[in-house]
Amino acid sequence: MATVKAGNIKRGSYIRFRGKPMLVSKTEFSFPGKGSAFMKVVLKNITSGSTQSFTYKSNESIEELDISSIEMQFLYVDGSEIVFMNPRNYEQLSVAIDLLDGKENMLTAETKVYIKIFEDKPVGVNLPPKVKLKVTDAPEATAGNRSKAAKRNVTLETGLVVQAPLFIKTGDVLVVDTASGEYVSRGN
Amino acid sequence: MKNWQKLKQKPDLWQQFFVREQVLDEIRSFFKNQEFHEVETPILTASPGTEPYLDLFATDLMIQTPSGNKKKQLYLLTSPELAMKKLIVAGLPKVFQLCKSFRNHEGLSTLHNPEFTILEWYRAESDYTEIMTDCENLIQSLVKNIHQRDSLVYQGKTYQLTSPWPRLAVKEAFLKYAGINEQSLLDRELLVKVALKKGYQQAEESSWEELYHQIFLNEIEPILATFDQPVFLYDYPLALAALSKKKAGDECFAERFELYIGGIELANAFSELTDPKEQRQRAMADMQQRGQLAKDTFPIDEDYIKALELGLPPTGGIALGVDRLVLLLADVKSIQEILFFPIEEVI
Numbered sequence: 001m002a003t004v005k006a007g008n009i010k011r012g013s014y015i016r017f018r019g020k021p022m023l024v025s026k027t028e029f030s031f032p033g034k035g036s037a038f039m040k041v042v043l044k045n046i047t048s049g050s051t052q053s054f055t056y057k058s059n060e061s062i063e064e065l066d067i068s069s070i071e072m073q074f075l076y077v078d079g080s081e082i083v084f085m086n087p088r089n090y091e092q093l094s095v096a097i098d099l100l101d102g103k104e105n106m107l108t109a110e111t112k113v114y115i116k117i118f119e120d121k122p123v124g125v126n127l128p129p130k131v132k133l134k135v136t137d138a139p140e141a142t143a144g145n146r147s148k149a150a151k152r153n154v155t156l157e158t159g160l161v162v163q164a165p166l167f168i169k170t171g172d173v174l175v176v177d178t179a180s181g182e183y184v185s186r187g188n
Numbered sequence: 189m190k191n192w193q194k195l196k197q198k199p200d201l202w203q204q205f206f207v208r209e210q211v212l213d214e215i216r217s218f219f220k221n222q223e224f225h226e227v228e229t230p231i232l233t234a235s236p237g238t239e240p241y242l243d244l245f246a247t248d249l250m251i252q253t254p255s256g257n258k259k260k261q262l263y264l265l266t267s268p269e270l271a272m273k274k275l276i277v278a279g280l281p282k283v284f285q286l287c288k289s290f291r292n293h294e295g296l297s298t299l300h301n302p303e304f305t306i307l308e309w310y311r312a313e314s315d316y317t318e319i320m321t322d323c324e325n326l327i328q329s330l331v332k333n334i335h336q337r338d339s340l341v342y343q344g345k346t347y348q349l350t351s352p353w354p355r356l357a358v359k360e361a362f363l364k365y366a367g368i369n370e371q372s373l374l375d376r377e378l379l380v381k382v383a384l385k386k387g388y389q390q391a392e393e394s395s396w397e398e399l400y401h402q403i404f405l406n407e408i409e410p411i412l413a414t415f416d417q418p419v420f421l422y423d424y425p426l427a428l429a430a431l432s433k434k435k436a437g438d439e440c441f442a443e444r445f446e447l448y449i450g451g452i453e454l455a456n457a458f459s460e461l462t463d464p465k466e467q468r469q470r471a472m473a474d475m476q477q478r479g480q481l482a483k484d485t486f487p488i489d490e491d492y493i494k495a496l497e498l499g500l501p502p503t504g505g506i507a508l509g510v511d512r513l514v515l516l517l518a519d520v521k522s523i524q525e526i527l528f529f530p531i532e533e534v535i
Contacts, residue, residue, distance in 0.1 A: 018389075031295045036241065036401070037295070038401065038402065038405060054406060
């Protein structure tokens with residue numbers, strides 16, 4: 001059983017908390033000065049989806065979950081599920097759309113993701129840090145808008161809407177940050 | 189982007205930073221109107237406070253003499269309290285100070301900067317209950333004079349400031365919110381049992397202090413954040429007395445309180461310990477614990493013990509975090525938004 005000291009827990013890691021498998025969605029180290037050091041974490045139960053916070057002593061040993069990770073390719077959305085394919089053996093895997101945390105509209109046929117598996121079930125989907133998406137609708141910039149950081153909404157091939165600079169045109173390919181969902185640069 | 193650059197780009201931001209200036213002015217007039225003396229005491233000291241868990245910034249004083257350089261280990265203060273209480277003994281019954289204090293190794297957070305502004309005030313011939321009243325009056329007058337309001341609006345929530353503010357004894361809080369009675373709270377073995385039952389799996393390896401704080405942080409502090417008034421948490425177990433005196437009539441507890449607004453710990457206050465023997469014992473025990481925790485050890489402040497021997501009258505005193513107070517009045521989430529140059533900008 002792998003363990004980690006509470007003070008070293010990282011956001012995005014998976015731990016067991018009071019018997020339940022949890023994803024660590026936030027960490028905050030605190031050292032109140034009147035006592036020893038503590039680590040406050042926000043945990044998301046990966047089977048029920050419920051969240052709670054807990055404060056560990058920073059020197060507590062925490063059980064890390066045995067999570068495996070498979071590289072998969074996006075195929076299509078099927079109702080409330082997303083279907084991926086393993087490019088090595090062509091096996092398909094359906095994942096509940098909720099696991100994408102609203103990032104399903106950053107996926108294209110080219111996108112490779114890592115699917116986290118715990119006890120034979122998918123529990124998380126890690127997107128690459130950046131994806132390239134084509135602009136399908138970029139309205140003409142309003143004349144006279146010359147302010148320095150002028151941006152407007154453009155629609156991308158997946159339906160995702162991002163704020164992009166005025167020089168971006170329909171047909172351009174944009175680099176989008178998958179963590180923030182924001183425009184990074186032109187990626188033609 | 190650094191804060192000064194943001195200010196250059198977005199001049200509207202100045203308003204948020206000017207709140208500090210208003211708060212400092214209002215604090216000064218609040219105390220001066222009550223005939224308090226404002227004092228300045230050294231920031232550099234050979235004998236800082238002895239609190240076992242505080243980490244210090246250490247430095248060397250170099251003195252040139254005909255026979256070569258002399259060196260003395262000095263520290264930046266964690267709080268100016270000892271010097272201020274010496275001034276009470278010397279004959280000033282009401283003193284306040286606004287100064288910088290320093291705490292190392294606290295971790296970076298939205299509520300911490302290693303160099304911070306502290307407000308301390310001390311009243312002779314009084315105790316911690318009078319300091320509670322001072323807190324109510326001070327914050328009411330700040331909010332009234334700065335925002336022309338009787339209540340504090342912070343992050344979309346309104347905090348009623350009308351006196352008296354709720355006072356919650358530590359033992360009451362543990363019973364009400366964590367289901368732990370006084371007997372279990374004060375005894376490590378019993379507390380371990382309760383903690384294990386609650387699911388704190390490593391309770392057996394925990395000291396009493398760790399259990400106390402872990403349960404407090406998990407089960408009580410979040411409740412304090414739900415109050416729609418400021419709240420005084422008072423009468424701490426004796427093990428957490430620091431420099432407060434034992435409670436009259438119940439020696440398991442000490443006359444100490446902390447003030448919370450919106451779940452933010454704003455101030456820590458005592459009926460000051462005046463007994464020189466007990467002061468020495470606590471300081472020695474703290475220093476021994478500092479040694480065990482591998483923290484700096486230093487000579488205890490003998491001059492302060494001498495002052496207590498001469499006689500510190502019954503005194504109430506408090507340390508209040510001014511940056512946090514400014515954060516509340518500026519209605520921002522992190523102190524980095526009201527410090528011109530937060531430490532994050534240089535690391």
